[in-house]
Amino acid sequence: MPLPRQVFVAVVGAGGVGKCFLTQLASVAQSLSQSPSAPTYLSLIYLSTSKKALLHADYKSQQLSSWEAELKSSTTAPLPPQQLADYLDVADSYPLFLNKGISIVTPNKKAFSGSYKLWEDIFNAASNGSGANGLGAGGYVFHESSVGAGLPVIVTLKDLIRTGDEIRKIEGVFSGTMSFLFNSFQPTTGGGGKFSAEVKKAKDLGYTEPDPRDDLNGLDVARKLTILARIAGLKVESPTSFPVQSLIPKELESASSGDEFLSRLPEFDDQMDQLKADAEKEDKVVRFVGSIDVQKQDVKVGLEKFDKSHPIAALKGSDNIIAFYTKRYGDNPLIIQGAGAGGDVTAMGVTGDLLRVLRLIR
């Protein structure tokens, strides 16, 4: 009978996703500690926001649920402050962590869509980075929820590649905000409001960043495309090294605030209505999509027209859809669809990755 084991977990960041992850972690830790054959005890030894930190040498799994109150009353600063305050510093030190045998699970998009050099450093250091069987020297790295939140996007793409399929094209709606905006702006059943009104509605519902331009510039989608393209074997240098269509009118790029932007956006509704009318003439709808043509090494993000019967056109609410066109699947792609944002489903991707690491390091 195997011995019980102890796994130490450090959580850097306790925002929307981090909170949901900690809840899921508490429940997973509970069930792992009760495994009759070989209990695993998860110890949260480090938890930090940008301002505060908890350090516990013996923080047992069953107490995970009280972290929020404890963190609130903590007077400890994050340690080392420099690294933890600066988001990018954390990503930059992934190779260092991995080389020391520390595994990383994260929804961090920026880390994997930053410089290609960082990407290479991370996967050269990781045990699951090089070769079909993933035999490296260091810790494991998983980042499922960096694309599509809890949807099994990265695991599926990697399985296709590892088993020898040939990826031809990846296409989809990768932003919950963009999905909601265009499903409301031009529903397949007709109707829909003015574009500026839909942006305002999305903001009021909490579907956009505080400044909606952070969604409308297309960069979030470009980051996800960068990650998938790199997994598919393309050496994409950065999220700005391929065409990305911004939906921010040039004239409003310099607006001093999100509110000013929103108040002036109606001036440009005619342009958007024109796009909608042009699509309607062909019995199509406009959607904001990302696509990767692997053979042509062509990555792009922007507006495209789709037949109303196309799965991308028929999307509902703020769902994401990702279609993998491969040699084996032929003309009818393998499709994954569902909510691609939100704390709980994003945290699910992280928790799933953590369980993968636990299986691998035992």
Next chain:
Amino acid sequence: MPLPRQVFVAVVGAGGVGKCFLTQLASVAQSLSQSPSAPTYLSLIYLSTSKKALLHADYKSQQLSSWEAELKSSTTAPLPPQQLADYLDVADSYPLFLNKGISIVTPNKKAFSGSYKLWEDIFNAASNGSGANGLGAGGYVFHESSVGAGLPVIVTLKDLIRTGDEIRKIEGVFSGTMSFLFNSFQPTTGGGGKFSAEVKKAKDLGYTEPDPRDDLNGLDVARKLTILARIAGLKVESPTSFPVQSLIPKELESASSGDEFLSRLPEFDDQMDQLKADAEKEDKVVRFVGSIDVQKQDVKVGLEKFDKSHPIAALKGSDNIIAFYTKRYGDNPLIIQGAGAGGDVTAMGVTGDLLRVLRLIR
């Protein structure tokens, strides 16, 4: 630096899926043997059809590609003949294999939809069978392609459960044959042929079993539902312990052959046309679906009507679609869609599982 390692692989069955799997295995073995950091050598030590076998103590990965010619000229009978000739015997001995530390990857539906006792014995014996972290004593068992072929159905369902989501309903089209039949019989765009003519066409295209009744009886779908329901926690005794609608008219159940069945099937076209017309009146289409209501513990397989805008109605060709309704995903389910049959995509599920085992046993 880790040592090179040797993994022994036995392949029982070299039919449609087995052939594709061996091709994928050869390519995977090639790349694993060339891993610069830690090469893995896969040795195929046993390969058998129901009639012939190959036994190699030193069958190196790079020679995997010659198995077909070698098997053809083999004069060795499968060993032990009794077990290997009888499909079910193999499934019955899974717990035995697992207890000895031998891992199993298989597309075998019957093994996992047989008696509930066998299911329990398999997962009690497997290292990835019990508890959230899957810590048992024996080998690992994976059977991704027993539902949806290469589509990531089982891995996704297990990830949802393991991370603490609550499965409410699973619904979908689980048979490529049934998908093709109804997408042709009643396309969302109108039209479609007589049901008997569509069955004949599907048979001519190789989409049905030699006797189409083996598809039309719904049992293949019932087996897949049994597997998913069990993973979701329902103690389903067998694929016949819940309502399964057969599309074989009572009068033709006893037809002496598939050909006789096909020749008499047109007598029942009026009944099917009536169903189609009834659906059309509600602006719906008829589809053959399976569903699992986890809360009500209700599993069923049969014809249902769907709005034309429903993802199940909009399916193309012979694609499968599986929708997971969960607490986290709410009203818009997590959907997986694509080809759910065919040698190459089914073998992909098996190859992917093999790579999982290789990562776990290193």
